Amino acid sequence: MSYNFEIIGVWLLVVMTLSILSYLYGDNPFYKAAEHIFVGVSAGYIFAITWWDQVWPNLFGRLFPSYVKAGFEFDTLYIIPLILGLFMLLRLIPSLSWLARISIGYIVGMAAGLKIYVFVNSNILMQIKNSGINFDESIWNILNQFLVLIGVISGLVYFFFSKEHKGVIGKISKIGIYFLMIKFGASFGFAVMGRISLLIGRFEDLINYSSEQFYFATPIIFIIMIVFLFVWSTQNDNKEKMN
Amino acid sequence: MINFLIKLGSIDRKIIFLLIALSVLIPLLYPNLIELPIKVDKNTEIVFNSISELKSGDKVLLSFAYGASTKPEVHPMAIALLKHLFAKDIKVFIVSLWPESPIMANQAIKEIVDTKLFNLTEGIDYALFDYKTGGFIVIKGIAENFREVYKQDHNGTLIEDLVIMNNVYSVSDFNFVFDFSAGVPGNAEWVQYACDPKKIPLSSGCTSIMVTDAIPYVESGQLRGILAGMPGAAEYEKMVYDFLVEELNTNSNLNNDSLLTKGKAFSRMSAQSVAHLLMVIFIILGNLSYYFSRKKN
């Protein structure tokens, strides 16, 4: 029995892949169906994963350690997240929905407090420390390090809000935006590589599943979709002509 | 001629999509259509050298933090690195920071075992640990106390019974850490929360989109070089392949009757090259038509 589950699975996989790719042709029934299936399946998937990986072991594992056995011992402190979580659920009752603000307040306050420390350390102090110039390298490298220094300082000047970007400040911030634009172009060029390799991965799957072992899944489904799309789009055009 | 160029400037998106699809599909269907030389990037070289400096019996922690959708770029790096480490008889510890990473790690180990290049036994030469939720918390936990985060390996055998685990208590007991990342948590979190504070050599192989954000860490030495996207993978694969060919008959860890195969990244590079060239041509055409249409009115 499990043998044809795999074949069904492969055919379903090819249908899903080609339906999403049909989006490149434009909005069509295949893409609409695949999109709606994807939304439903992923919502269910994430809900199950969140429950079994987060809420069940971390919360109930600590409140009822004997029953859940997630390797935690009893921790009374975890009643607070339980209460804050229930407060969120009270959003369903309009009169009590203001209690949810307390949970949101807790989360936002905690996020703000934690992020200050991490960002000051890793992104400000560490970068200032690394902007020192190492002079015992070749002239070319020292020149490069000075160029990086100019780029960093002019980039920061570009982000000045309370100074009018005129005169000297204006020129420096112009240089700053040039460095930023080169960085954006570089990141874009760099990303192209990664995106193409994703497509390579998908096409390799489709090629593997067009072999005889999978009853030529890809070619058959591909042709059916092309025919259907052709019929559908001609029907669509006449409907548009009519109204 | 001029208005032909202008018309070229406003190609419909669908034609661009079709040409991109063909430019990737054709080299995949006929791989040896285009054979291109690989020039090794300096960051890939730094990675290869820092791994070569490791001695046999050293302990290396591999952190798998990528999923199925970023597998084409990062998985070949994992295969090449595992071959490189096992050829030098280095103990490998694999942890997973993404939900799908355990599946990737199992596939990688299975692929290495199937090559029959090395005779490996789990628990002595390598150990795998299950996915733990929490992102940077897990990294922090490993940095401080490995045994508090992982009580047992992915088959359920307790830490105490694993031979490979003796006197391994925190990240400081590893000689090198290598992170395969495709997002968050990834190499940045390993720098910030583990290897920088504890001064443990760290390197990373990641998707090419993440490289621009990791470059400041590479430049300041917090990351020992980096394998940047698929070209990084192809270059590293080539270096490890040449290393294995040289070592085949001399190195005791390699059974020399097994066949050596080239990695996947190498053959995918031709599809990449054609697609990239096509994009550059589109940009040039777009600019030509933009220039002439602006001149016209």
Next chain:
Amino acid sequence: MKRININKDFILFFGLPVFLILIYFINPSQLFVTGNETSFIAIFISCLTFEFFIRKAKSGENFYMRPIPAMQAMEEAVGRATEMGSSVLFVPGISGLDEIDTISGVIILGHVAGMVAEYEADLHVPCCVPIVMEAAKESCKEAYLKKGRPDLYNDSKIHYVTDDQFAYAAGVNGIMLREKPAAVFYQGKFYAESLLLAETGSSVGAIQIAGTGSSSQIPFFVTACDYVLIGEEFYAASAYLSGSPEMIGSIKGQDYVKLLCIIFIGLVVLLSFFNFVNITQLDISSFFKINIIN
């Protein structure tokens, strides 16, 4: 009145800080963790600067704020959507409320909802994370109330799509294709799906205004959108839009902390030069004694 004011400020901005720093360094009965003094000083100085300029702004002094094109375009975009009788789509990013980007995105949503209430356009906010949906409903309801139009607030238009990054992108693409919004806002934390959304938005012919702190996605927004709030501009946007003196003061403080950063970078470079010609032997990294875990 002015004289007393100076005394109060003097105590607040000189006496108190010096006293606190003294206590920190005396470290009575090991109250404070040792090892991250530099971070303590850095955070302390920046918070002090913010507080100083907030108080200065509150006491009536107004500061010049350079115009940021993306923010001026927000009002035009909502106006355009009303003229064309189509909707305004607001995408608050895909990460949870534990990210400052998402919090800033929801705050900007509040301001945009205010504009939408004024122009009587209709607002559509597909959310990726349920908590963000609740916070978005909260801040939109408040914005409509403040503009005196609670009747226009339509709760079903702020809804949950799905938690998964690419399913959310597929869902929002579908909304854009079928609803054809005239104005689209991307404000929050984005990952790889940013270009999927922005390219669909541009194929539908909408004005797109993006803002994010995820530096790896800014290049895609710069190429595909009409206006982009780059990094720091995105965080300052919520203060800009509120226009209240306190918020504007804090941006002024932010600028001065930036000036401090530039000065410190200059100092580090000077120090590394003196080390090279060995006038000094200061080891820079020891000065930046930063350990994140102690």
Next chain:
Amino acid sequence: MFIKRQLAIVVMISMGFLALAGQFINSESLREFTDKDAPQWYMIIAGFTAFLGCLNLLQLHTTNVIRKQKNWQYSIFTLLGFLLMIFFGFIYNGSPADLGPHLKNEYSAFYWMYNYVYLPLSSTMFALLAFFVASASYRAFRIRNFEATLLLISGVLLMLGRVPIGALIPWWTVIVIYISILFALFASKIKNKKVFFFSYLGVNIFIIVLGFFLNWNINSPDFLSIPLIQEWIMAVPATAGSRAIMIGIALGVVAQSFRIITGRERSILGD
């Protein structure tokens, strides 16, 4: 009505100070809380709110179906997909593993749906980016102004430098690229088209001939090989840009967090 409005703000402010102080105060339990418990608590609260999310999804799509709004047939797919995953996630297991860890067990129906429906949809949506990167660069990389030209040049050089084809580009083409960039900068200054064109051609020929004398054709110097140019762009201007943006973002986050902790930014709590 203090309770309704101000309590949440008081909680926000006190939590903010607690989290920030937790990094400096030398108390093991506080440190334990901020490092381990706080993020766990967030995930638990987020887990509870997932109920609200799914209820909202069910409500939205069922009203679509009942009221037969536009595309209501497709909402049936969403409802079916969702309920099927809940059924496989919580009720029907289909694998030897017990309920909970069965999500990752290869023989559970949940994993089958993940492997053959969720995964292909997710990775194909991701792969669409390969097409959109092409159409976006085609549309946006235009020489409109100097900044857009920089964006184009670094984008194209990076694209070519990353692939083996980039290494094959001969040294004299790189010279032509350098000269055309230079002339593009001064194009607006030289009015007479004829002078502009001939000087452009002249400089090109002169430099290439000079190159042959300096036998660049045998070992071409670093600045004439695209992969090395790409490496330089990554190492110097792109690093400077990244560092400037990184410091800028960090300052923005610190300022925004300060406004939240001191209770000045309250609109998130609807005030």
